[in-house]
Amino acid sequence: MDWTQLIGSIAAIMTTTAFVPQAVKIIRTKSTRDISLGMYLILTTGILFWLIYGILLREPPIIFANTIGFTLTFTILILKIKYRKADG
Amino acid sequence: MDWTQLIGSIAAIMTTTAFVPQAVKIIRTKSTRDISLGMYLILTTGILFWLIYGILLREPPIIFANTIGFTLTFTILILKIKYRKADG
Numbered sequence: 001m002d003w004t005q006l007i008g009s010i011a012a013i014m015t016t017t018a019f020v021p022q023a024v025k026i027i028r029t030k031s032t033r034d035i036s037l038g039m040y041l042i043l044t045t046g047i048l049f050w051l052i053y054g055i056l057l058r059e060p061p062i063i064f065a066n067t068i069g070f071t072l073t074f075t076i077l078i079l080k081i082k083y084r085k086a087d088g
Numbered sequence: 089m090d091w092t093q094l095i096g097s098i099a100a101i102m103t104t105t106a107f108v109p110q111a112v113k114i115i116r117t118k119s120t121r122d123i124s125l126g127m128y129l130i131l132t133t134g135i136l137f138w139l140i141y142g143i144l145l146r147e148p149p150i151i152f153a154n155t156i157g158f159t160l161t162f163t164i165l166i167l168k169i170k171y172r173k174a175d176g
Contacts, residue, residue: 008141014134021126034122038109046102053096 012065019072023079032080033087040077047073100153107160111167120168121175128165135161 001009026032047070054062089097114120135158142150 004141004144007137007144011134011137011141014130014137018127018131018134021130022124025124025127026122029122031122034114034117034119036110036113039106039113042102042109043106046099046106049095049099049102053092053099056092056095 009061012061016065016069016072019069019076023072023075026076026079026083030083031087032083035076035080037077037080037084040073040080044070044073044077097149100149104153104157104160107157107164111160111163114164114167114171118171119175120171123164123168125165125168125172128161128168132158132161132165 022035026035047066051063051066051070054060054066110123114123135154139151139154139158142148142154
């Protein structure tokens with residue numbers, strides 16, 4: 001693995017796992033008032049497009065990173081919809 | 089542009105612009121209580137790594153998408169730090 005691939009791998013791991021603390025925070029507080037529904041609707045759909053792109057290219061790293069990314073952002077989206085009414 | 093490139097372009101536009109409604113929401117409400125600081129610290133750093141990766145590969149689409157992505161997520165990070173104390 002050269003420097004470029006290493007930097008790309010670090011980038012992929014960080015932009016995928018970044019959503020974990022947000023999901024944990026929502027599960028703990030049950031509050032999503034300040035979270036934008038629009039953001040997670042667009043982001044989840046966009047990551048789904050990245051996943052389709054990776055499948056079409058048959059590129060395992062793109063498929064792998066976006067499967068995790070989709071799972072995490074979709075979880076946040078569902079939690080936002082679930083706690084939406086309680087947000088007032 | 090073939091179908092794969094078109095799907096990749098839609099994916100890039102969506103996962104980049106998704107952060108606009110979140111930034112707008114914070115600017116309007118001045119509240120970031122439910123926003124995870126950890127998420128934006130990791131995400132902004134990760135996107136910076138994607139940007140370096142794009143520069144090393146000399147790939148304009150990666151550079152372009154991640155410059156916008158970095159600007160938007162860095163803005164949200166700064167707003168989170170700014171309104172952090174007010175969040176209580």
